[in-house]
Each structure stands twice: as structure tokens, then as C-alpha cells.
Amino acid sequence: MKLLPFPVRTLRLAFVLVLAPLVALRAADFPHQTSDLPADPAIHWGKLYNGLRYALLRNAEPKGRISARLAIKAGSLHENEDQRGLAHFLEHMAFNGSKHFPAANVIEFFQKLGMDFGGDTNASTGFDRTIYQLELPDAKPETLRESLTWFADVAGGILFEPAEIEKERGIILSEKRARDSVGLRTFLAEMDFLVPDTRLPQRLPIGTEEVLKNAPRERFLEYYDTWYRPERMVLVLVGDLEPAAVEPLVREIFGPLKARAPALPEPRLGVVTPTATVEARLHTEMEAGAANVSIQTVVPYAFEPDTAAGRLKYLPRTLALRMLNRRLSILAKQEGAPFLGGIVGVTEQFDLFRNASIELNCRPDQWQAALTVAEQELRRALEHGFQPAELAEAVAEMTNNLDQAVKTAPTRRSGGLAQDLVGDLIDDAVSTHPNAEQALYQPALARITPEICTAALRAAWSEAAGRKLFVTGNVQLPDAAAAIASTFQASAEVAVAPPAKIEQAAFAYTDFGPAGQVAKRTAVDDLGATLIEFANGVRLNLKATDFEAGRIRVNIRLGGGTLTLPMEQRGLGVLANVAFTTGGLGKHSVDDLQRLLAGKTVGLAFGAQSDAFTFGAATNRADLLLQLQLFCAFLTDPGYRPESIRQLHKMAEQVYQRLPHTPDGPFQLEIANLLAGGDPRFGLPPKDVLLSRSLDELKAWLSSEFARAPIEIAVVGDFETDAVVAAVAQTFGALPKRDAKPAYEATRRVTRPAAPLAKEYTITSEIPKALVRLYWPATDGRDVKLTRRLRMLNDVFADRLRVEIREKLAGTYSPNAGADLSDTYPGYGWLVAEAVVAPADTRKIADAMKKVAADLHAGEVTAEELERARQPILTALRDSARTNPYWLGTVLAAAQEYPDRLDWSRNRYTDNESITAAELTALAKQFYDPAKASEFIVLPVANKAQ
Template identity: 40%
Template sequence: MKNSVPLLTTIGIACIGGFVLAQKSSDTDPKKLVAAKADSSRAKGTARAWAHSQSDITVDPKIVYGSLENGMRYIICKSPLPPKRVSMRLHVDAGSLNEAENQRGVAHFLEHMVFNGTKHFPDASKLIPQMQRLGIAFGAHANAYTSFDETVYMLDLPNIDKSTLDLGFAVMGDFADGALLENKEIDEERGVIASEKISRDSVGLRMFEKQFAALFPKSLIPNRLPIGTDEVIANAPRERFVDFYTRFYTPEKMTFVYVGDLDVAEAEQRIADTFGPIKNPAKPGDKATLGNVETPSGFNTSVFTDKELTSTELSILHAKPHSYQTDSKAKRLESLKFSVANAIINRRFSRIAKEENTTITSGSASRSIFFRELELGSIDVTALNNNWQAALPVLENEFRRAKLYGFTQSEFKEVVAGIINAYEQAVKSAPTRKSDSIASSLVEHAHSDAVYSTPETDLEILKQNLATLTPKTVHETFVKFWNTEDIHLILTTQNAEDNAEEKLAALFKQQSSEKLEAPNDKEAAAFAYTQFGQAGKITQTSHIEDLDIHQWTFDNGIKVNFKQTDFDKNSISMIASFGSGKAGMPLSKPGLDTLAGAIFSAGGLGKHSSDDLRTILAGKNVGVGLSIGDSHFSLSGSTTPEDLELQCQLLTAYLTDPGFRPEAERQFKAMLPNLYAQLKHTEQGPMAEMSAWFAGNDPRFVFPTQEQAQTLSSEDVKSWLAPQLNQSALEISVVGDTTPEALKAALSSTLGALPKRSELQAIPMEQRTLTLPDTPAEKSFTFQSEIEKAIAIVLWKADDATDRDIKKIRRAGLLADILDERMRVELREKLGEAYSPFARASLSMTFKNQGMLMAYSPGKPANTTKVGDIIIKLAHTLAQEGATQDELDRVLKPRLGLLEKSLRQNSYWLGTVMDQSQTYPDKIEAARTRDADYANVTLEEINALAKKWCLKSNSARIAISPKK
């Protein structure tokens, strides 16, 4: 199951989640203990009040709210998109904060256990295959997560057939009140939980625990990470699970959300039939609490160190107990004021980070409410080259400048424009919002007791609140929060002197006496790229009727593919492909693609820096990003009908006058120490080495050394990209909510007005041929860490051609899915050796010999050899004996459901079908025949690939492990 917790960005550390604790007890018959949940129960309950019943905000009238006699709540929303699909969510108002000391991790462990044997599905090994046969993919359609104060189960059903709905309700009903919690299943799952704990372990998580233990010593937060403790995971007896399940999986603490193509009356009846019989225990569990969240008063400093940290952070923190208030217009106004203030400070830090003599690489401001009990404000910077002494003045100055002088009218105007635009776009896109998104949003609102209002109501409230908002009122709110002596100054770094806290305090005090100037009020300039010459003319047109794709060619040679859709209201996506991409990268400059991707957009345009563009384009829905594929470059972006012309102007400006400004290169190189520290201390470094090795250490696939990266320059990028931006053949694809006439007009005056482009130049085969290492092979890669986390990887050579064989790529994916499923059953379910093993296929259409099949399993370093042996044996058996028809059906059925869904996704039509479809017409035929081809895949085809690829003699075995 997925583990998810709120992202805690206070002091620059992200909380990644966790889970549990126990002591020995006598075992009891499973069915008797589970029965106790009903035997000690009372029939009726009291449903929690809905937020809208206590608020001045009008709730969305399309949403049906209700409750059962036992106190369980439900939310129903009839939503037509996607058609013939429904989404279910079961929210349990309990998480790790509800655990006793000897249950630390049980809440998350339970999330796993409800998939491992219930009253309707007593054989745990049969539930997932049964779901797969109905087209429900584990992970893609069925998942769950546990946080500090909630547990959520998710089912997105691929159809509304009776058998599928019956299973969905049976599964959700069993999650709520049907877990068997067999001793055998608990013991078998312990290894999976332990593996998940290992996979989630990180220096960031450890630092979070250390920081919160110091800052909130009486709080439960650092002592209730959802992943729990090793002791509980290994030894918690069954009755601790039953105790938590009985006291917290109760109707009064649960909300069921049901969204999709449904009948409301039928839905209410099914909900009543499924969840109505559940009873509440005589003594339900108490509501979660954080404990004492008070922090030391006055000015305090703290220094936290860990040699594996990848950056040095400085933070000013203010925390105080929070008094929760019901969602209201006034509460939203208060939140809006903080959002505006912090957004302005973020922009200031962004500008400072780009300055020539800057001492920071980034900075941010935030204010958050955690678990209704803790209000936390934070101003943070990341120090350049770990030099916190040089970065501290920036932090102190901008913090004090905001308090003393507030915010300028131009800053306020820019931020507000972006906020208004976001709300307006939500209104326009609402008609095509998808059921799964609505369901997840409803769960979030139910959990936080927020009113689920319509986008129109949200916009109306925003405008009402903005009418009272000025830079002055925003400043007053900011000062009110920060006008306190209770400030905590925090340094987080790799190493620090013994007296670092004293030095930190002294430098901050010294800096606070320095004179500051008020911020300048600067109005935005006009966008300079609106004229590109005489409008171009379309010389060729065609219409692919069965796919409803228009294809045009301008007189300058630029080709256009367009599909008008109503899948996402008010949304348009585009991608312009050109040049030779990674295949044409100079072999003498490894890492040039990384630098190009990092600095292209950040370098702005010739007449506008990237910061200028953010101001000029505030409130507009435009943007351009560069991506570098194997065979081409792409400039992509998304927009709306009203901003379509501006988006085309911006894209054309990046083609004709990219800035390649020095501040972009400076920013990239300023981040290099942090990046290489991360590569040194995490598995990402060895993964990069492994990828380069398996590509024959071709320079185009090698991540550069830090010294090599430092020598790369903007001029290198310009020399590589500029000729291709200006001259190479270009094909643009556009999909979304606009008309052919509107797009033609926007393109004619922009891309169509450019000088004639050259013809497409084929990349020579010798330039696209890689020399891979011989197999069988064994390699070990290490990273420096005290964290006991390792990865067993097996790679198989999977192709030796670049014949654009779409059918082979599809079948390779299905073969990988079958291996993936065998790994899940063997490594996770049977042996408990891995939490998230997986297999994937990757076949190149550009590079000869690059195709591979990969199996990946994270776990303990001591088990890497054992797990590698198992994976190789599983694949070799698959090669020799083949898969079964049932295995193929179970991976194919969910795939077919996803294919059907993709037909209503702009991303599918843009990226998979239309992009470069005039250059490669086979993409159109592949789209036409896709579904039929998948439906006609035979077991013989899959087994033929397995026999060719999955042999032990064709494998490369990789071990990635920490080197202390």
C-alpha cells in the first residue's frame, strides 16, 4: 500500500511517513476476536456534523450527504466522467496518533492486513487475482495510505458491471468490518512492513524526527511516525491489532465516498446494506491528539547535523497552539492574507537566488496548521556552498524587511493575479473534472472539515475577500503572527562547530541591527514578442477522419497536428518537436543535456529574464519547457483558449530568441554541491552509474563528474541548441478545447511567420548504435550511508533493433507485467522480502541495442544476493516454462481498462499518437489498431519473448548497497 503523510516543510525537511509497536501476549482464535467487535457493540451511533452545517459557506448542491443509524457518514456525487466508471473511498478518522505506546505502527500495519484475509475474501492469495480478472489493477485502481490522523482506502473501478460493483462494495465493507487478522497473515506481513520501513528510511526522515523531538519535546509527532518501530513490526501480538481495529474502525469514525456514473438512490441503498449492520463498540477509541505542542519561549537557537545531508538550511520558526475554527469566509480571508504574504516573500528569495553574488540557492515562506492543534510559520533559505554564515544575513534581512516595510503594490498585484487566475480556471475546467479527482477531494474535505463548495462559490468568496485586501492588510496579518519574541532560529547542516549555536545567535543579533531599505515598487514591462513577420500560409491540409486529427503544413515547412477535444474543459496542450535530441549530443561533453534542460527556460528570453516573464505573464496561462528525447528536442506547454495566441508567441520567442542568460548557469552550478552530495549519499548515484554501464558508458548516457559539470557552460548549450532551434524541421501537435480556425490564426502569425525550415535530417545508424556489456554479468555499486537500504536489480537485454516495432513494445510491457506479478507474489506475499518489487520493459525506437527488461527490488543489504537469485530464477523459469493464460489475462484485463480510459485523455493523444506523427506515420496506424492488437495478444507471443530474453545467460545482476 502507498504510505502518505502531510508534507511538513517547516525547517526544510519533508516528512515521508512511517508506521508501529508491541509486546508479547497470548494468541487467541482469530474469529472469536474479530467477533468481539460486534459482540461488545451498540447498534446506534452519532454521526459527526458536516462542516457546511456550521458554516456561512454554501455547499455544492450536487453532493449528497448522509449518515446511517450507526453514525457512519457517506458522500455521493453523480459524475459522468469517465463514463461507466466509479470511484470509492473509505476514510477512517484514525491514524498513528491514535496508537498506544505499544502499538506504534499498528495503524499502518492494519492498512496492509485488510488486504490479507477478510470475511468475504478469507484466502488472501485470491483477492488480488480476482480483482485483476475484473480489470482492477493493484496499485493503479486499488490502494491505501495511512497518516498521523487518518487512514484512507481507495478503489477506482474500471467498469460498472454488476460483478465489479459487487466486489467493490464487498471489499470496502470488509475493510470497514471484516478483517480476520489471522496470526499467520500478520506474521507473513511483518517482513513486508519491515521492507517498507527500510525503503522509506532517509536522512530527511531521520532529521525530521530529531528536529521535532527537540522543538516539540512533549508532542507525539516524532514518536508516532506511521511506519512505527522495529519492535512493534517484528513482535506486536494479534490482540494489539484487534484492539485498534475494534476501537477505531467504527461507524462513527468512518466516511464512505462514492463518485461516478451511478444512480444516487441505488447508491444510498447499497451503502446502507453494506455498512448499516456495522456496530459501534461500547468503548470506542478517543480522538487523536498531538499532546503538548508548546515550544520554549523567547529567542532560541538549535543546530542539527548529519553528514549525509545534501544541503545546509537556515530557518526562522514560530510555533504556537492552534484553536481550530470551522471553515468560513472569514477563515478563508485569513488564510488568503498569509498566502499572499508568503508568495511575495518566495518571489523575493527567487530573485535573490539569481543574483550574481548571491549567498543562497533558494528560499521560502510558509504558514501551516497541523492536525488542528499546531500553527507553524517558517521562513527558510538554503545556503550556497553550505556557507550558512554568508546566507544568514539574507534570511534575517528579508524577514525583517517584510515586517518593517511590508509589500509593494506591484508585488501584491502580481501574486493576486495568479490567485484569481487559478480560481477562474477551476470554474472553467469544473465541467470535465474526473470522478477519481472528485472522490479524493471529497475525502480531503471530509477529513479537514472543510466545506465542499463549488468553484463558482469559491471564486465569489475570493473576490469578496480580495475587495477588502490591500498590501497594508496583508502586512498587518503577517506582522501580527510574527510580532513575537518566541522565535526559533535553526541551522541544519552536515557539520558544525561545537559553539555553532552561540555563533548563530550572535550573527543573527548583529545582523538585526543593520539598516534596511524598503523594497522597490516596480511595474511590469510589456511582452516584447508579438510580431514575427508576415503571417504564414497553410499549403497542405488533411483530415484523418476516424481519429479526427487535422494535419497541416505551412509554407515554411512547419507541420501541424491538431485534435479538438472536450475531455478537459478550457485546456489546451501542445508540443513542438525538432532537432536530433540526445542522439546528436556532442560525445565530448557528457552532461550537456542535463545542463540544457536545467537552464533553457530559466535563462528566459533575449528581452526578458525569467523573473521578468513571471511578472509580465502573471495571471496568464502560458509556459514553455524544454525536454530532450533520444531522437529530438521538445518545447511543450499548456494554455487556455483565451491565452492561446500568447502561448504561441511565447513558444515562438523561445525558438527564435532564447536568453541563455548567465543567471541560469549560475543557479545550476550553485546547486551542484547539493546534487552531488545527494548522488554520493543515496541510491541515486549508483543508479546513474548502472544506467551508464548498461549503455556501454556511452558519454550521452553518463552522468558527468562534478568537475565535468562545472566546466560546462551556457555557450556550450547555445552552440548545441541554437542551430536546431532556428533551422531544423519542426512539427507541432496541439490537442484540447479550441477550434481549427482559432489555432490556425494563432499559429499563422507566430510559427507560420518564421523563415523556411530545413528538411528532416536522419541520424546515421552508427551514431545511434550502443555497445552493451556482455552477459551474464554481475556488478556492484555503492553509496556512502549509514542507512541500511539496498537494491537488487536484474537487467536483461531485450532488443537489438530500431525498427519501430510497436507490437513488440506492447508485448514486452505485458511480459514485464507478468514478471512483476510473479515478483509480487514470491518476494512480497510469500517471503516478505520486499515491499515494492517491480519489473518494467524499455525498448528504444532510436538507439540500437538499448532495449532492456528490468526487475527492481529494494530491501536489506544482507538480502541482496538472495533476492537477486530469486528474481533470476523467476525469470529463467518464465523463459523455460512460459506464462499461463490466466497470468496473461490478469495483466491484460486491467491494461485494456486503462486503454479505454486513455481515449478521453489529452495526454494520450498528444504524446502517444500525434507528436511527430507526420514524421512517423506509423504512429497513426498504431493508434488505429492499438486496442485490437492488445485484445489479440497471444500467450505464444509472450512466451516467445520470455524464451528469448529472460534466460539467466542474458541477465546482468546488479547490487546497490551502502558503503559505511
């Protein structure tokens, strides 16, 4: 269960041309009925006589599954003072016993159906909505009936048994503790500053400790009966279904629902009073990794119907924000820039207020310089506007987004569509289709000028609205408000010049020599794949699919990754991951590339992985050659520009400032390295070591690898095979001969500690939460049969932890367990369990976790536990088989380097189905040995000086 973030309304990109037939509807039951925007014609709308609305949509992906959502238009804003936190608490109670689902087996019931708790079954509570979600494992009538019956129980049949309420109090308090953070405290302080006379700062969904500990059952029933009313509910079903066949079931199950209490008016949210002057506030969080400075305006806002004119009204503003954000991105990389990154945005929230904001992230000692940049860059745009080249880039990006949305629409995922549909219905927005969106926005984009965008930005940042200045982070100032305001006023007195004129250029990397020739081609007919080797040794693995219309995914593996890392240069891998792509190319900076490639569907992800360097991106047929040219350019002429290492140094300052105050800090700074016997490739290096790494070192390392190292390319998606082969031949096939990949036997060795470890760490923090993490030595992930069984055993262990630590002891909100089994280092792997707990409970919870493991080690895995672990895994396997990321990353990325991966794909269903409880019992005896567990506890200690 989760709490929803602060919702915002942004420019939507989606719609179609005719209305679907309606069932028993009044004029304003759905927003499209009073709008000139066409709703998606495939959606079947309906409303029951009790007021519950529903939307049914047949959708192709994932095949054979249904995404279900039940939303209640009520959240924490609807709570009385003595109910603060009960909207979210009530959401938990839906899983703790209802009319048709006893408390003891709600989760277990769905597990047996093949649904993972927390993944396929979940819920979320926000300020103005509560959403329950189910990802059904299949589209069988009985599965749908059972799921809708549970939804109906949520709507009107939760039992609120006193014993279950008392049991859940500790879980909710543990969740409150787990969610407590610098970010949450800062968010609350910011809301109190921006909209102090509204209900928002007093209605954070997690609630107050007083209410969570003491609210009687009557308070739950008051909220439930008042706000869980049929007319406030929305049911959405998307997936492998026929709306006409499902609709009678919806009527049957939800038709009997009735309101249980008189309707109440919406709560008064308060008032928003704009300031005509400059107001400033400092919120200090000494545990933050950085400072943030923002300039904001807040003005009242009232609901606007979702219409074509309304959407087009905000289009110039959207483009203006894109252009200004691009300026900040470019500026942040320049020498001497006093900030790491920034963002400009304008949102309308809760039909209550509009907020325009520019925010920069910086070092604490640079807050004044960062605030000056924010003020002057905002004013530069307001006074001098934008250049045609900037607008052309923004328009090209949006045009391409519209086009890609249309092309990929046939294979959108049901879960995302269901979530969007629910949001639209709660927000009174029209659920439109990408075809209609393109028809609306494309002509408008052709008419927009820089002057229109500037006017839209000025309207959002009206001087009459005044300015609110908010500085937060590890900053302490005497007379803070005056200091912040005076910095702002001093900046405002400095004249700003127009931005420098943008020079146009062309992409310079299109010729890599004569196209390579295919030397070998192997068809893998049963998997629908083709394996190719070019004359220069470059390998190519292909699989054409229809899982994602209009999309091609590319993965490139090169060389040996951190197996080739110079051991004396610790931190060089971190530098590569952060700085390599930011360094751009020899002929183009990374900012030049963004402008040159605007309107093209190309991407660039790079990583120094444990056994290979990798490039990855998603593209399409039209841009595939350009995508491969971009990859090849980074392989043959990387820029290693100084702005890349400047960004790394800024990020490092923030990371190393934050880690000593977070429970995970010791694991990144010391424990990961400790568990690998001091191997410099594991964990973060000390700050001074990382900052001592140079671009010259990076260039020397990567250049030697990139020159002749083996290359294996995987391409999966919507393509014609001959076109892909030709594009690879013109790029990677044209490169010099590649060497064979060495075995790297020496650098694959990692030594675990000789004996179990037990260490306690302290962090300086005012946030009262501790972390317990246990490690049991395992093995590597190369034996797939063993790996599958260990992962299933781990799921059994995780479920036992849930029952014991969460349900019985209420000691943690979400105990986690995982299997970390290396594919790179023979024999190296761990079984891991962790829990975020109250500092006073660390010993109790650590012992309880050990006892669960010891019981598993000494006892047996039951047949019932096996099935509850197996069924969600089988559901996930069926689902992944129709996803390009699975075929790309798990099967084909290294299919020629590791041919066994093809067989892994062939036998994964039958092998997982064949796993027995006896096998898992034997593995538990082997790996969950109590004598071999390492224990780490991280405790917070308050800063006395602070």
C-alpha cells in the same frame, strides 16, 4: 500502500450555492450544515444509523469509472505505546484476508476485474487518518457491489489470521527500511524540535521495529475494534453513478456494521508552548546533498469552523506569502546569492499548532550567509511591507486560478474529487465548488491592499512567539546552538532597506513577420484529427476534445535533440535541460516574464530529449496566441543569461554531494553509461565535466539547431480549429523555411556490452538499505506489436516477483520490474527488475529474482496470469483514450514524422486483446535468458570517521 505526508491546512479554492438533500442527518453531521459556505449542490450526503457518513457525486471523467474511498478517522496518533506502527500494519492486513475475500486472492481478484495493484487498489496511513482507495475499472453494478463488499470487510471483517500477520511482518520491516532516508530522519528531528511536548514525534506512522516484530494478534484487534468504528468512517463514491440508485446499496452493505468495543476519547496530543526567546538546534545528516536553514515560530492553534469569514481572514496572508516567495525566487538567481532556493509558509496543523517558517537551501559552508538572508528578507517584508506592483502580480495569478478552476470544473477527474471530499470530511471542511469560491474571493481580492497583507504577515510572525532556528544537512558545528543563535542575532542588528522599486514593462515578442500560409491539410476523420503543413515546412497536428473543459495542451518537437549533441561536450544536454529556460529571453529575464505574464494561463517546459528538443505547456483559448508567442520568443531570441548557469552549478553541488550516499547513485553516475557502451549521452557526467560546460557552448549548439531545424506542433484540447491555425500561422508559420529532418543514422547507434556484467558497488551511508537491479537485453520500442507483448510479459514477471519476493520471502516491500525500450536507438532496450533490500539479503534476493526469471524463461505463461496482466492494461487503455496527454504525447506529437503512430492508436485495443499466453511464453524464452542477465548490487558502508 503508502504513508501519508504531514498534512497541512491551506487556503482552499473550491465551492457552490445550494445544499443537497440530506438523509437521516443530525445538525452537525456535515460541516456545511453549520457554515455559511455552500456545499457543492451535486454532492448527495447521507448518514447511516450506525454513524457511517457517505458522500455520492456523479462526475463525467473518466467516463464509465468510479473512484471509491473509505476513510477511517484514526491513524498513528491513536496508537498506544505497544501499538506503534499497527495502524499502518493493519492497513496491510486488509489485503491479507477478510470475511468475503480469502488471503490468497484479494489482489488477484481485483486484477481480474481490471485493477492494477498499487495504482487502482491502494491505501495510505497518516497521523490522523487511514484511507483505502479503489479506482473501479467500470461502473457495472456487480463491480461496485464487490468493491463495496471489500470496503465493508475492511471496516469490520478483517480476519487477522496469525500466519498472515507473521508473513506481513517482514514486508512492513522492508517498507520501513525502504522509507528510511535523510529526509525522514530530518523530519523527525524537526518535529522533536518544534513540538517536543506533543505526541507527533513519537507516532511516526511506520512505527517501531520492536512492535512490528513482536506485537501479538491481540494488539491488532485492540486497535481495530477501538478505532474502526462506523461513526469514525466516511465513504465517498465519485464517478459514473446515480446517487439515488447507489444509496440503497450503501445502506445494504454498510448498514449492518456495528461498533465492536466501547468508544474512547480522542488521544491527548500534548501541549505546544511558544518560546519567547530564540532557540536553535543543529541536526547533522552528513549524507545530505545540502544544508537547510529555517526560521520558524510555533504557537498553539485550536480548531476554527470553516466559514466564509474564516477563509477570507487568511486571504491576505496567502497573498503576502506569494509575494515573499517571489522575492526569494528572484534573489536566489542573483550573483553571489548564498542559496539555491527558498520557501515561506504558514500552516495550521492537527488543530494543535500554527507554524510559520522561512527555509533556504544552501551549501554547507554557506549556512550562515543563508540564515542571514532568511532573517533579513523576512524582516524586510515585516518592516517595509510590499509594493503595489507585487500585490498586483499576486492578485492577477490568484484571479486567473479562480477563473480557470471554474472553466475546468465540468471535467475534473473523479479520483482527485474523491480524495478532496475525503479530506474535507475528515478535516471538518466544507466541500465547495469553484463557482462559489470565485464568488467569495473575487470581490475580496479587489479590496485588499499591500498594507493589509503586511499586517497579516506580521500577525503570523508575531515577535511574542519567539523564533526557532533549525539548521540541518551535512553541517557539523562545535557549540552549534550558540553559533546559530549568534549568527541570527548579528543579522538582526543590521538595518534593512525597503526593496527596490519595480519597473513595469510590456511583453516584447508579438511580431514574427507575415503570417504563414497553409500548404497542405489532411483530415484523419476516424481519429478526429487534422494534420497541417505550412508553406515554411512547419507541421501542425490538431485534435479538438471535450476531455478537459477550458484547457488546451501544446507540444512542440524541434530538430534532433541529443542526436545532435557534440559528443566531446558531455553534459551539454543536462545544461540545456536545467539552464535554457532559466536564462530567459534577450529582452526579458525569467523573473521579468513571470511578472509580465501574471494572470495569464501560459507555461514553459523545455527538454533536450533523445530525438528532439521539446517545448510544452497547458493554456486556454484566450491565451493560446500568447503561449505560442512565448515559445517562438525562446526559439528566436533566448537570453542565455548568467543566472541560469549559476543555478546549474548550485544544483550540481547538491546532486553530486548526495549521489555517493544513495543506492541509486552508481546507476546515475556509472551504470547507465556502462550499459550504453560508454555513450556520453547516457548517465550523468563526472561533476568537473558538467561544470566545465558553458553558455557559449549551449548557445552554439542550440542556435544551429533552432535556426532551420524541422518543427512539429501538436495541439489537443478545448479549441476552435481555425483559431489555432491562425495563431500558429502568426508565430511558427512566420518563421524562415525549415529543413527536412535527417535520418541521423550514425548518431542513433548505441552499443551494448558484449557480455553480461556483474558488479558490486558500495556507498557511504548509515542507512541500512541496499539495492539489487538486474538487466536483460531486449530490443527497441519501434515495433509496437512486439512492444505491447513485452510490456505485458513484463507485467506477468512483475506479479511473479511480487508473489515470490514480497509475499513468500518478505524480502522487499515493493519489487519493481519495467521494460525500457528505446524509440530512438534501434535495437536498444532492457528488461529491468529491482528491489530495495536489507544489506545482508542482497545475494538471496538477487538469486530469487533470477530464479523467477529463469522459471519464466523455461516454463509457460498461464492463461490466468495473462488475463490478470491484460485486464488492468485494457482498463488503462480505455481511460487514456479520454485524456488529452495520451492524444498529445503518444499519438499526435510526432504523427507526421512517424505516421505509424496513428495506426498504433487504431489497433491498440484489438491487438492487446489478441495477445496469447503462447506468444508471451515464446518471448520469455527469447528475452529472459538467465545467461544474459546483468547484475548490479549497491551496498551501504558506514563512514568510520563519522
